[in-house]
Amino acid sequence: QTLSAKAATALDKELMSTGAFSIDQLMELAGLSVSQAVYRVHPISRGPRILVAVGPGNNGGDGLVAARHLRHYGYQPTVYYPKRSKNELYQRLAKQLEDLHVPFVDDFPAALASTDHVVDAIFGFSFSGEVREPFPAVIQAMQDTKVPVTSVDAPSSWNIKEGPPKSGVGSAFHPDVLVSLTAPKPLVKYFTGRHFIGGRFVTPAIADKYGFDVPDYEGIDQVVEVGPNGHKL
Ligand SMILES: NC(=O)C1=CN([C@@H]2O[C@H](COP(=O)(O)OP(=O)(O)OC[C@H]3O[C@@H](n4cnc5c(N)ncnc54)[C@H](OP(=O)(O)O)[C@@H]3O)[C@@H](O)[C@H]2O)[C@H](O)CC1
Numbered sequence: 278q279t280l281s282a283k284a285a286t287a288l289d290k291e292l293m294s295t296g297a298f299s300i301d302q303l304m305e306l307a308g309l310s311v312s313q314a315v316y317r318v319h320p321i322s323r324g325p326r327i328l329v330a331v332g333p334g335n336n337g338g339d340g341l342v343a344a345r346h347l348r349h350y351g352y353q354p355t356v357y358y359p360k361r362s363k364n365e366l367y368q369r370l371a372k373q374l375e376d377l378h379v380p381f382v383d384d385f386p387a388a389l390a391s392t393d394h395v396v397d398a399i400f401g402f403s404f405s406g407e408v409r410e411p412f413p414a415v416i417q418a419m420q421d422t423k424v425p426v427t428s429v430d431a432p433s434s435w436n437i438k439e440g441p442p443k444s445g446v447g448s449a450f451h452p453d454v455l456v457s458l459t460a461p462k463p464l465v466k467y468f469t470g471r472h473f474i475g476g477r478f479v480t481p482a483i484a485d486k487y488g489f490d491v492p493d494y495e496g497i498d499q500v501v502e503v504g505p506n507g508h509k510l
């Protein structure tokens with residue numbers, strides 16, 4: 278069962294209205310899920326350096342939260358955040374990282390040359406059209422690198438319904454890991470790597486309304502691994 282971009286937006290709105298959640302709470306749990314997925318696929322023994330690519334919207338916010346948790350786990354995150362939002366929430370998330378001495382860098386390809394893992398938190402379910410500046414070079418670098426990439430909610434540059442662009446930047450971008458938040462989006466049809474579901478905040482009633490199952494999270498886990506297309510393993 279997948280969630281269209283429209284349904285995912287509606288679900289988010291519903292959680293924040295009738296569900297009584299704040300965006301900070303949802304983002305904290307989303308980012309915590311991402312950090313746990315990274316911990317599973319890339320234990321610190323594989324190399325502590327994690328480059329987090331942060332976009333201008335909420336997908337980027339999830340990345341900022343994940344970077345903070347990863348730092349607390351003992352990783353050495355570095356953040357690439359070229360289009361900073363003036364929104365107070367993002368400013369606080371960035372300040373929290375600065376207080377942990379997490380470096381912010383301007384040159385993504387250069388940072389990529391000295392990292393062990395990448396978190397792609399550039400675009401999520403509100404992405405559409407062709408990738409605009411300054412992101413084409415970033416997508417291209419993630420497409421070309423041998424460093425493993427974990428994408429948050431969607432491989433950035435992919436159409437939420439149609440998957441990878443037919444040509445140009447992103448058309449050959451296939452991240453190693455995907456963390457779908459609340460439920461997979463239709464693009465998972467084109468995804469072949471390790472797949473996790475996170476965002477452990479959905480009530481059974483909401484899942485029912487939007488036509489998906491709450492995943493079987495184990496114990497205190499914030500993520501559950503599923504098949505590439507979202508089926509139970
Ligand atoms: N319930 C949940 O699952 C939650 C998920 N969360 C995360 O939120 C994102 C969706 O966040 P949203 O803010 O709606 O949008 P995105 O982050 O996906 O992207 C919006 C920004 O991207 C820019 N954009 C869009 N298209 C392009 C493009 N072609 N080129 C360049 N930039 C683009 C857009 O810019 P505009 O100029 O159009 O304004 C936006 O700035 C979801 O995927 C989850 O990761 C929440 O954290 C919590 C709940």
Ligand SMILES: [K+]
Nearest residue numbers: 397400429431
């Ligand atoms: K992403």
